[in-house]
Amino acid sequence: LAVSPRTGGFDFGSINAGLGYESRIERRIIEVEEMVIGIEKMMKSRVEVVENLIASEVSRLRNDLDGKIDDGRVRVLKKNSELDGRVGSIERLMRSSEWLSKEAFDRFVADLMGRKGVSNVREFRFDEIRDFVWEIVENEIGKHAADGGVGRVDYAVASGGGKVVKHSEGFRGGGGWFKGSVRDDAVKMLQPSFGQPGECFALKGDSGFVEVRLRSAIVPEAVTLEHVSKSVAFNRSTAPKDCKVWGWSRNDENTQKEHLLTEFTYDLEKSSSQTFNMSFDTEGVNPIIIDTIRLQFMSNHGNPTHTCIYRVRVHGHQPDVS
Known part of the structure; x- marks a missing residue:
């Protein structure tokens, strides 16, 4: 407490002045606190507004991005579908093509x-x-x-003068050896079949023969037997199996000497057109010259009723006239 120098007592005026100052300070503090609270509320409100704006923008961007992702996914799926189609086409092409070994x-x-x-x-x-x-x-x-793809001259081809002169009994009648005649459709054996099923000459049973007059006398080298390809055939059990080929010339003096030219087995697992080289004994330096052959089949590949011959080719070269 302040003491008055004059009276020696307390200075209540000074006391009151001090109390008034403290009161002003307190009010100022309260004002500042209220201002801080107001600023805090205002900042909180603005932060909430900014957060809402950010959330709204993020949501918009997310929706846009999701839409673009969906569009991209659709395009990718479409491209994948197109690629799958192209790959499938290439695979089919590769499966259908014969690649070089x-x-x-x-x-x-x-x-x-x-x-x-x-x-x-x-x-x-x-x-x-x-x-x-x-x-x-x-x-x-x-x-x-x-x-026809064999790459060798065919001396039995009908268009060149080859001719069927005899055969065993035909399937379902109509000519044969017992009548001394040759069926009209026997010529199919000496013509291109173009791989068509049924374009053949059918003989009765699982064994038989055909005799073919060649266009000219030759030194025989090979014979080609053709059947329908397994890629288009419904049933290939009618194909000849175990075969022999005989040959002779009508110009032989006194007797007709037959030569066994080759024996072979037609294999269904190999090419539809199979060539077999002659394996006969040339009997020294003089080659065998023939103008007629007999293809004899002792069995077929399992059909008991008939055997089909699609084409027979005979290969060789003309003899040296000198």
């Missing part, structure tokens, strides 16, 4: 290097390889056109 490719490279006299395939230019391929293709086309 490594052995065949190695033979091609060896032929190419031998033709050009080089030791490394890298020495070739692309033009040289292309020309060589075209040469092979042209040769193969020529062979195929010449004799």
Whole structure:
């Protein structure tokens, strides 16, 4: 407490002044506190507004992104579907195509290097390889056109003068050896069948024979027997199985000497057109010359009622007249 210097007592005026100052300070503190609370409320409100704006924008962006993702997913699925279709087409093409084996490719490279006299395939230019391929293709086309893909002259073909002169009993009657006649459809054996099922000559039973007069006398080398391909046939049990081929010439003096030219088994697991080389004894230096052959089959592949022959080809060369 303040003491007055004059009276020696307490200075109540000073006391009151001090109390008034404290009161002002307290009010100021309260005002500041209220201001802080107001600012805090205002900031909280603004933060909530900003948070709401951010949440709204995030939601909008998320929706846009989800939409774009969905659109992208649809496009990806569409592209995958298109790719699956293309892959399927390529797989079907690969399954239906005959790819060149490594052995065949190695033979091609060896032929190419031998033709050009080089030791490394890298020495070739692309033009040289292309020309060589075209040469092979042209040769193969020529062979195929010449004799139905066998690539050897057929001396039994009907269009060249070959003729069926005798056969065992035909299936379902209509001519045969017992009548001394030849059925009209026997000529099918000497014509292209073009791989069509049923375009054959049917003989009764699981054994029989056909005799063919060749267009000219030849030194025989091979015979080709054709049946329908397993890729188009409903039943191939009618194919001949165990066979023999005999040959002779009508010009033989006194007796008709028959020569066993070859024996073979037609294999259903191999190509539909199978060629068998002659295995006869040439009897010294004089080659066997024939103008007639007999294809005799002792069995077929399981059909008891009839045997079908699609085509018979006879290969060889004409004898040296000198």
